[in-house]
Amino acid sequence: MVEEVTAALVIIGNEVLSGRTQDANLQYIALGLNEAGVRLKEVRVVADDEAAIIKTVNELRAANTYVFTTGGIGPTHDDITAECIAKAFGVALKRDPRAVECLLRQIKPENLNEARLRMANIPDGGELIDNPVSHAPGFRVDNVFVMAGVPKIMQAMFDGIRGSLKGGAKMVSKSVTIHAGEGVIADGLRQLQERRPDVEIGSYPFNREGRYGTVIVTRGTDPAVVERVSHEVALMAQGLGAGIEEESQPPR
């Protein structure tokens, strides 16, 4: 079996935990990692709290191939991610001349005050992550990628680094929509999953305009196997008298 390439995401920000802001980064990163053959194993949302960030990053970077963080790299007092990453790795936080140059692409020299210069403080040894939107860079230390929280900026940063990720086998999926409740097909699904441990069969009930049904998603790394098992799901449901719709687009 091929070794799994895994990732964890740390969403840093009181505003997500207070409900003020709805996170918009998880799904973008999840889909991008799928494309890169990297498996997102866990996401944690933590407060702007030094101890919490350091502990979380250290746990997750030991357990995963890659860790991504979003949020907390701006110029204000509540932006503490860079300090925390430096402490997590036990390295100094240094004013990085390359990062200062990035800032000067956006900010006039006379406006580059001490607060804004904080955005050029990078953990020693960190590589910069390009920010084509507003130029204040993210950075990478070892297997940890530190990105902005503003979705447009985060997306631009992530798009810039995804090509450098060394992924494993890419997951593909195929869906079947079944016009029957989960309870009707559960037994057949379980048997199928037991016979085919090389795929993941997920069952998601829905209620569309008063009509109940279930979407069955088959995921795995071998497109032919995913295709075959998904078709078996469809046949099983039809055998129970349920109407089905197999996904017509190619699996991804």
Place this chain on the structure above:
Amino acid sequence: MVEEVTAALVIIGNEVLSGRTQDANLQYIALGLNEAGVRLKEVRVVADDEAAIIKTVNELRAANTYVFTTGGIGPTHDDITAECIAKAFGVALKRDPRAVECLLRQIKPENLNEARLRMANIPDGGELIDNPVSHAPGFRVDNVFVMAGVPKIMQAMFDGIRGSLKGGAKMVSKSVTIHAGEGVIADGLRQLQERRPDVEIGSYPFNREGRYGTVIVTRGTDPAVVERVSHEVALMAQGLGAGIEEESQPPR
């Protein structure tokens, strides 16, 4: 100082980690906990994986007043939350006659097959959480509340239990919109935060139709203090020549 009442949320589901589904439960629970005077400290999204769920629930229930979980309590093979909670607490999973009665409100006796009856398997000693939408109950074991993942059902369950939570001092907040970049006000904000450690001052940049600005959110448990500090934020920004809009509605 009053002891803080805290909570953690565990979102269980491969479909969130794969990017198939955008979570819609975090924000609802976060806002509800605010209202109840409970502080959401951490959220974790984990896969439908027994070891991951047990470890996560055990870590978080030891560290928080309350833990909430969403997802994984349906009738199919990928619904493993009840088994995992039983194992996390080291208790048996038992067919609960009260839960069977709940199911019979929705399902005809002749359709109550073994798969559906799995939804009546509750960790020993668990109290049921009412599900007015589709009747299959959630449950509570000690300080852990196990709820459905489907947002409409989760919301109904959460609304039913929130009155029973023993909260601490309620957090209130007030916002000021400042028509200046974060870098302009960062120094003044930092000084204000240092002088007022009894509130949290959060800074959130925005770009609305090409116009950049910053929303400053002041949060704390004393409404008069929150009001005063938020007004000081406004005065500070005005002193720097920035246009401001103070929130007109009462703080919440």
